[in-house]
Amino acid sequence: MTDTNENWIYVCEADSIEVEDLKRFDHENDTYCIYRLEDGYYATDGNCTHEEFHLEDGLVMNGEIECPMHQGIFDIKSGKAKSPPACIDLKTYQVKVDDNKLYINL
Amino acid sequence: MSKEIIIIGGGQTAANASKTIKDSDKSYNLSIFSNEDYLPYERPPLSKQLLTSEKKIDDCLFYKEEFYNENNINFLPNTEVEKIDFKEKLIFTGDKNYSYNKLLIASGSKNRILNIEGLNQNEIFYLRNIDECKKIIDKVKKIKNILIVGGGFIGLEIASSMSKLEKNITLVESSAQLMGRIIPEEISRLVYEKHSQSGVKIFLNTSLKSARKKDQQYQINLSNNEKIEVDIIIVGIGALPNTDFLNSSDINIDNGVVTNEYCETSRDNVYAAGDVSNFFHPIYNSYMRLESWKHAQDHGINAGKNIINQKKNYEEIPWMWSDQYDLNLQLTGICNDYDQKVSRGNNLDEGIIFFFIKKNIIMGACGVSKGPKIGKDIRISGIKIKNQEIIDINKIIDKNIKLQKI
Numbered sequence A: 001m002t003d004t005n006e007n008w009i010y011v012c013e014a015d016s017i018e019v020e021d022l023k024r025f026d027h028e029n030d031t032y033c034i035y036r037l038e039d040g041y042y043a044t045d046g047n048c049t050h051e052e053f054h055l056e057d058g059l060v061m062n063g064e065i066e067c068p069m070h071q072g073i074f075d076i077k078s079g080k081a082k083s084p085p086a087c088i089d090l091k092t093y094q095v096k097v098d099d100n101k102l103y104i105n106l
Numbered sequence B: 001m002s003k004e005i006i007i008i009g010g011g012q013t014a015a016n017a018s019k020t021i022k023d024s025d026k027s028y029n030l031s032i033f034s035n036e037d038y039l040p041y042e043r044p045p046l047s048k049q050l051l052t053s054e055k056k057i058d059d060c061l062f063y064k065e066e067f068y069n070e071n072n073i074n075f076l077p078n079t080e081v082e083k084i085d086f087k088e089k090l091i092f093t094g095d096k097n098y099s100y101n102k103l104l105i106a107s108g109s110k111n112r113i114l115n116i117e118g119l120n121q122n123e124i125f126y127l128r129n130i131d132e133c134k135k136i137i138d139k140v141k142k143i144k145n146i147l148i149v150g151g152g153f154i155g156l157e158i159a160s161s162m163s164k165l166e167k168n169i170t171l172v173e174s175s176a177q178l179m180g181r182i183i184p185e186e187i188s189r190l191v192y193e194k195h196s197q198s199g200v201k202i203f204l205n206t207s208l209k210s211a212r213k214k215d216q217q218y219q220i221n222l223s224n225n226e227k228i229e230v231d232i233i234i235v236g237i238g239a240l241p242n243t244d245f246l247n248s249s250d251i252n253i254d255n256g257v258v259t260n261e262y263c264e265t266s267r268d269n270v271y272a273a274g275d276v277s278n279f280f281h282p283i284y285n286s287y288m289r290l291e292s293w294k295h296a297q298d299h300g301i302n303a304g305k306n307i308i309n310q311k312k313n314y315e316e317i318p319w320m321w322s323d324q325y326d327l328n329l330q331l332t333g334i335c336n337d338y339d340q341k342v343s344r345g346n347n348l349d350e351g352i353i354f355f356f357i358k359k360n361i362i363m364g365a366c367g368v369s370k371g372p373k374i375g376k377d378i379r380i381s382g383i384k385i386k387n388q389e390i391i392d393i394n395k396i397i398d399k400n401i402k403l404q405k406i
Ligand SMILES: Cc1cc2nc3c(=O)[nH]c(=O)nc-3n(C[C@H](O)[C@H](O)[C@H](O)COP(=O)(O)OP(=O)(O)OC[C@H]3O[C@@H](n4cnc5c(N)ncnc54)[C@H](O)[C@@H]3O)c2cc1C
Pocket: B008, B009, B010, B011, B012, B013, B014, B033, B034, B035, B036, B042, B043, B044, B045, B046, B047, B079, B080, B081, B082, B106, B107, B108, B109, B127, B128, B129, B154, B242, B245, B273, B274, B275, B276, B290, B291, B292, B293, B294, B296, B319, B320, B321, B322, B323
């Protein structure tokens, strides 16, 4: 069964991202963050919802991403804003790994 | 428990305390008395994107009007609290008084005033609130030559914003270094170079001797015997806690309202937080007063919790930032109590951080980079400070080793 809404885009080799780390991914005019946690890979929009700074230099810790600019915190799996000044959630995306190739569903 | 809570001051601390209280229990009666005309707003953009008109006031509000309405928060603008009677639990504004069960003093800080020989105060510009920001914006539209007095964060951010607006800027700083001695000299020098490259003329070790108004301009005599002509003088020489209205009251004041680690003052049921409070920090085992956005947020949240009896001690590690041109500066901990100073990184693209270390424990870290590249390492430093971790200095300075992994 194929879902017509699926649009899997190749990102990178899965093992090029370390556990508890992230990688920035730019595609067309948009930008994303791809995270590797202990239990798998996750993806969110790349820019913080507070003042649109990129999260690529942020800290990944305990399943959360902390913005490098003013330390707003988001839950990586749900995108939920967890700590001010972040109050708008981040959009999340599906990711999958196939033979060490990492894809994002945009 | 009685439920009448009053907050004095409508800034960042008030916004965060009131949200914390109402998120926990909507039934508290909560009033915020503010002597400004605006709902609580972020001050950092005053010297940055508001000054350059890249942002509007509405973009800077912590919460829109609906938040206050939906939560039944009674926000009283343009209402100055003049006096408090702690015995009777009353606050006084004009000819009215209001009673409280719990009181939060969140009156922030005010500009340190500079007296300039030859000028009236109303000819000097300062920057602490929206009204002062609007005045500067109106004035600089029509003029070109700007004098900034004070090379601290706010003075330098004003210089950076004004240079975006293509003004001629002179900045004088009375000490030998920009941003005071809390910033490592090396970073201070990098920032100096950035301003100079952008056309800002900086005089260190220099103060204003006198000024004379001639037509629409000011003729300025500087202590280094330079004479300059400018159209506006903007002063940013620091801030003082807003405690004047407490002068006749019996409450412990020493460089701000003195509080313990629970935001409690020397009076029962009276709390203080944010810029106005000189609070006890259990990790540093000393009192400190901070003028920082993150502190106002976290201290406000902590005060909110303690007011509604969710007793919680405050032990956040100080953190602040400044934006100047494309540079982002961040500072965590304290940088004046150390036996070793080491650095990590050697260029602005990747970031340069100085660590202040005492007995192999990081006490403070200060960094600068293009954009917030240093953000992660500064944050990790803050965690290491909080945990009082013994660190391996050789690893800290090695940019090839991730700080998180140490
Ligand atoms: C121009 C500028 C730029 C800044 N940039 C940065 C930055 O880049 N990074 C950073 O970390 N920090 C920055 N700060 C500092 C940060 O904004 C403050 O630390 C923070 O606003 C403190 O919040 P507060 O609520 O304690 O006090 P405030 O925000 O000062 O609010 C206190 C409020 O109480 C009101 N008030 C005082 N007395 C009374 C009274 N008697 N009755 C009623 N109301 C009263 C005041 O008018 C004010 O509205 C900046 C500050 C300024 C002014």
